[in-house]
Amino acid sequence: MEKISIIVPCYNEESALPLFYEELKKNLNDFPSEISFEILFVNDGSKDNTLNVIKDLVKTDNEIKYISFSRNFGKESAIYAGLENATGNYVTIMDADLQDPPSLLKDMYKAVTEEKYDAVGTRRVNRKGEPIIRSFFAKLFYKLINKMTSFEMVDGARDYVFMKRQVVDAILSLKEYNRYSKGLFSFVGFDVKWIEYKNVQRIAGTTKWSFWKLTKYALEGITAFSTAPLLISSAVGLLFCLISFLMILVIIIKTLIFEDPTSGWPSLVCIIFMVSGIQMFSLGIIGQYLSKTYLEIKKRPLYFIKDTNIEK
Numbered sequence: 659m660e661k662i663s664i665i666v667p668c669y670n671e672e673s674a675l676p677l678f679y680e681e682l683k684k685n686l687n688d689f690p691s692e693i694s695f696e697i698l699f700v701n702d703g704s705k706d707n708t709l710n711v712i713k714d715l716v717k718t719d720n721e722i723k724y725i726s727f728s729r730n731f732g733k734e735s736a737i738y739a740g741l742e743n744a745t746g747n748y749v750t751i752m753d754a755d756l757q758d759p760p761s762l763l764k765d766m767y768k769a770v771t772e773e774k775y776d777a778v779g780t781r782r783v784n785r786k787g788e789p790i791i792r793s794f795f796a797k798l799f800y801k802l803i804n805k806m807t808s809f810e811m812v813d814g815a816r817d818y819v820f821m822k823r824q825v826v827d828a829i830l831s832l833k834e835y836n837r838y839s840k841g842l843f844s845f846v847g848f849d850v851k852w853i854e855y856k857n858v859q860r861i862a863g864t865t866k867w868s869f870w871k872l873t874k875y876a877l878e879g880i881t882a883f884s885t886a887p888l889l890i891s892s893a894v895g896l897l898f899c900l901i902s903f904l905m906i907l908v909i910i911i912k913t914l915i916f917e918d919p920t921s922g923w924p925s926l927v928c929i930i931f932m933v934s935g936i937q938m939f940s941l942g943i944i945g946q947y948l949s950k951t952y953l954e955i956k957k958r959p960l961y962f963i964k965d966t967n968i969e970k
């Protein structure tokens with residue numbers, strides 16, 4: 659029997675959840691009756707009434723499973739917990755705010771079963787309703803990261819993916835602590851069909867992503883999948899050595915031939931500032947990788963479960 663697991667990470671989604679559930683159910687009813695479903699809500703330490711909303715839904719629907727974290731661990735951890743606990747032979751991940759349209763599920767299922775793809779990814783083709791500055795930096799990020807990695811990260815890709823068991827197991831076998839799901843999904847490969855859709859605004863509640871959080875997330879993506887920044891800082895270091903060597907030559911020759919010892923306090927200060935700035939910057943880059951390594955070797959669990967209705 660075929661079973662589709664739908665993982666829904668939730669953080670402060672009390673207002674969106676009932677609307678989401680209703681819309682999802684509507685779409686699931688269109689599937690043939692021999693396919694069963696498992697809706698797996700992962701409550702990521704919500705501070706509002708989300709858990710009670712989920713528990714009320716559980717009472718009416720035995721397809722619903724939930725996991726509730728001991729605190730907020732972030733969407734990446736929620737996704738991981740969902741993947742670990744999903745039992746379906748197909749798994750999909752969906753936001754609770756209806757920005758990932760459940761109406762696409764049918765096409766996704768068809769692509770995997772009939773068109774023989776291993777997985778389906780979704781991407782937004784526009785960023786309507788998003789602040790211009792945010793779109794600008796998002797574009798820049800994808801340009802950068804695609805220059806730095808050996809596989810393609812698709813611009814506008816969402817976490818909304820539909821995967822065969824094989825792909826799920828591949829992603830689960832990547833045990834890293836610093837998880838960047840979009841990257842992991844691209845990294846494992848397989849035959850992926852990309853479905854495009856126009857950006858939808860969130861149905862209720864507010865976004866959990868501030869500009870600062872997104873910037874940190876972008877840096878996470880780069881350091882998790884590329885060591886190019888380390889190479890760049892080495893290259894800049896080398897370049898500056900060369901420049902200084904040339905400058906030394908010029909000064910020696912100038913002094914010997916033209917007997918013109920330069921008094922150069924301002925230029926000296928500028929150079930010191932610039933070079934020490936670059937040194938600090940490079941040190942910072944090394945520090946980033948070191949800190950990631952530090953977190954990685956501790957092997958801390960990605961989440962703690964406080965409450966669940968899944969029996970092991």
Ligand code: UDP
Pocket residue numbers: 666667668669670671702730731732733736752753754755757860864865866867
């Ligand atoms: N989310 C989560 N933990 C967090 C932040 C967000 O589980 O710490 C969930 C959130 O409930 C939603 C999804 O991740 O289902 C996407 O979040 P959001 O809509 O705020 O992000 P955006 O769509 O604005 O990028």
Ligand code: MG
Pocket residue numbers: 753755757860865
């Ligand atoms: Mg959203």
